[in-house]
Amino acid sequence: MGMTLTEKIMARASGRGKLRAGDIVYPxxxxxxxHDLYVxxxxxxxxxxxxxxxxxxxxxxxxxxxxxxxxxxxVANRAKKIREIVKRWGVKHFFEPGRGQGHVFxxxxxxxxxxACVLAYDIHVTNYGAVGCLGLALVFEFPAVLATxxxxxxxxxxxxxxxxxxxxxxxxxxxxxxxxxxxxxxDAADYRVFEYTGDALAHLGVDARVKxxxxxxxxxxxxxxxxxxDVVAAWMRERNINGFETIKSxxxxxxxxxxxxxxxxMEPVVALPPRPENVAPLGEAIGVPIHAAYLGSCAADQYEDxxxxxxxxxxxxxxxxxxxxxxxxxxxxxxxxVEDGLMDVFCEAGxxxxxxxxxxxxxxxxxxxxxxxxxxATVTRNDVGRMGSREARIYLASAAxxxxxxxxxxxxxxxxxxx
Amino acid sequence: MNWTMQGRxxxxxxxxxxxxxxxxxxxxxVGGVRVxxxxxxxxxxxxxxxxxxxxxxxxxxxxxxxxxxxxGNPHIYGLLGMAGLGLGLIAESVPHFTYRMIVAAGLPSLxxxxxIGAYVEDGDELRVDFRTGxxxxxxxxxxxxxxxxxDALRDxxxxxxxxxxxxxRLTDVKTIE
Numbered sequence: 001m002g003m004t005l006t007e008k009i010m011a012r013a014s015g016r017g018k019l020r021a022g023d024i025v026y027p028x029x030x031x032x033x034x035h036d037l038y039v040x041x042x043x044x045x046x047x048x049x050x051x052x053x054x055x056x057x058x059x060x061x062x063x064x065x066x067x068x069x070x071x072x073x074x075v076a077n078r079a080k081k082i083r084e085i086v087k088r089w090g091v092k093h094f095f096e097p098g099r100g101q102g103h104v105f106x107x108x109x110x111x112x113x114x115x116a117c118v119l120a121y122d123i124h125v126t127n128y129g130a131v132g133c134l135g136l137a138l139v140f141e142f143p144a145v146l147a148t149x150x151x152x153x154x155x156x157x158x159x160x161x162x163x164x165x166x167x168x169x170x171x172x173x174x175x176x177x178x179x180x181x182x183x184x185x186x187d188a189a190d191y192r193v194f195e196y197t198g199d200a201l202a203h204l205g206v207d208a209r210v211k212x213x214x215x216x217x218x219x220x221x222x223x224x225x226x227x228x229x230d231v232v233a234a235w236m237r238e239r240n241i242n243g244f245e246t247i248k249s250x251x252x253x254x255x256x257x258x259x260x261x262x263x264x265x266m267e268p269v270v271a272l273p274p275r276p277e278n279v280a281p282l283g284e285a286i287g288v289p290i291h292a293a294y295l296g297s298c299a300a301d302q303y304e305d306x307x308x309x310x311x312x313x314x315x316x317x318x319x320x321x322x323x324x325x326x327x328x329x330x331x332x333x334x335x336x337x338v339e340d341g342l343m344d345v346f347c348e349a350g351x352x353x354x355x356x357x358x359x360x361x362x363x364x365x366x367x368x369x370x371x372x373x374x375x376x377a378t379v380t381r382n383d384v385g386r387m388g389s390r391e392a393r394i395y396l397a398s399a400a401x402x403x404x405x406x407x408x409x410x411x412x413x414x415x416x417x418x419x
Numbered sequence: 420m421n422w423t424m425q426g427r428x429x430x431x432x433x434x435x436x437x438x439x440x441x442x443x444x445x446x447x448x449v450g451g452v453r454v455x456x457x458x459x460x461x462x463x464x465x466x467x468x469x470x471x472x473x474x475x476x477x478x479x480x481x482x483x484x485x486x487x488x489x490x491g492n493p494h495i496y497g498l499l500g501m502a503g504l505g506l507g508l509i510a511e512s513v514p515h516f517t518y519r520m521i522v523a524a525g526l527p528s529l530x531x532x533x534x535i536g537a538y539v540e541d542g543d544e545l546r547v548d549f550r551t552g553x554x555x556x557x558x559x560x561x562x563x564x565x566x567x568x569x570d571a572l573r574d575x576x577x578x579x580x581x582x583x584x585x586x587x588r589l590t591d592v593k594t595i596e
Binding site for chain 2: 024048049050051138139140141143144147148152154156186187190191220222383
């Protein structure tokens with residue numbers, strides 16, 4: 001019996017030759033990632049354990065992406081403290097605000113590579129699956145990783161998802177990813193890794209793969225991964241990133257289940273408030289009046305998302321009474337948007353472009369919703385209070401649907417805007 | 420550590436949420452700061468479902484829940500409160516974050532006892548061996564078995580949960596060096 005890609009990565013990181021799903025192991029992190037909201041607490045926890053600094057400061061990653069622009073003096077003071085801690089720890093990979101969203105830009109600069117095992121505080125580390133890297137979150141148990149470099153993990157089973165066909169015009173990969181988590185559902189997803197395969201991947205770049213890897217965590221998957229292939233290798237070469245292997249699951253590896261999806265049959269969808277798995281055909285929400293539109297978060301802040309929205313917004317303006325915030329995922333994405341004229345499109349439409357980072361997906365930071373407001377957004381989750389007021393409602397949709405709705409002032413179908 | 424428990428069965432249904440059913444998340448905050456002391460948290464366990472649960476539950480009692488026990492945002496506090504009350508847990512299933520948190524909270528559990536609901540009723544007297552996975556319903560004379568937690572995880576529970584186990588691990592490493 002062969003091994004799945006996940007079993008191979010965890011075996012290598014655990015110093016074991018062979019692993020099977022269900023084994024309990026202690027994989028050592030190739031990279032341990034935390035964000036600004038957790039640094040002070042992490043330092044306090046380590047101090048309680050009698051640990052002065054992380055096990056290997058060369059493998060610790062800290063970035064400011066939640067509170068990029070402090071809104072209060074208290075937050076500014078915390079940011080100052082974070083910089084002191086990071087210095088004391090000797091963190092090698094520390095990034096100031098403006099560099100980007102921590103689940104996006106590390107791929108662009110080769111900090112995260114195919115075959116790597118990344119342990120993270122934050123659950124959306126699964127994004128790195130887009131380049132064939134296994135991202136595993138440990139949340140409240142993260143002090144163990146900072147102190148020792150690893151923590152116990154049960155090797156998850158893998159669900160194989162075979163993708164065929166090409167998306168029709170006006171349908172985003174986000175629509176497909178939402179449809180996939182809806183069809184598979186929380187019971188079949190729980191503690192499993194989604195591994196994508198199939199002919200369709202030849203047409204899906206790293207930006208598209210991020211969407212496929214971002215959404216499954218919302219229904220309880222442990223991670224998601226696309227085995228690195230020629231598409232990823234080319235993407236890496238464009239960025240002068242070298243020194244990685246493109247490993248895959250063995251042909252005789254054991255998969256818990258296999259699903260097949262034909263992308264050519266996909267349609268725009270929304271996730272109705274207040275759960276990301278409440279996926280419904282877009283038609284069920286068409287005409288719902290909106291107050292705010294948001295394009296960004298680690299689920300949709302890469303160049304392709306920006307381009308998808310700009311295609312709809314080009315030459316148009318936001319509907320009266322609607323505000324729109326856009327946060328590119330990284331300095332690289334922002335620069336490319338400027339270069340290709342996407343910023344002109346956003347500006348002329350009347351959208352506000354915020355600093356690269358998590359944007360209002362982080363509990364409304366930089367643009368919270370008010371009581372009774374409705375927002376359509378590309379964010380990761382639509383729980384009560386996720387973007388500010390507990391009395392606001394959030395519909396999740398693709399970048400194109402968010403843009404179309406912002407222009408119309410109510411939830412709208414992007415296909416109506418395509419010539 | 421007592422791996423064998425005998426006590427009352429508290430039977431609940433499916434999909435109990437961490438932040439509302441098991442322990443209301445707002446109760447975790449005292450003066451704006453999260454409290455993780457089991458002796459404080461135990462006063463608020465299950466009170467949205469059974470207001471006097473913390474007074475009525477006794478050490479050795481066993482919570483028997485349905486599917487997806489502990490679904491929702493991965494907050495550990497309710498499970499710490501259950502451990503504080505000296506309870507055991509049997510569930511038909513739990514989401515994976517909850518599986519981790521059971522171990523981190525040091526809570527003796529059989530978290531994937533697929534059909535346990537068919538063999539016990541609320542108020543039954545149960546005897547459970549969390550090492551072997553054996554459950555005896557003394558009120559009905561029924562005996563059932565499920566897979567126990569793996570040894571590696573029971574070692575963590577034995578040590579007292581996440582932080583004590585991590586402290587021990589750090590000490591062991593230093594001793595080896």
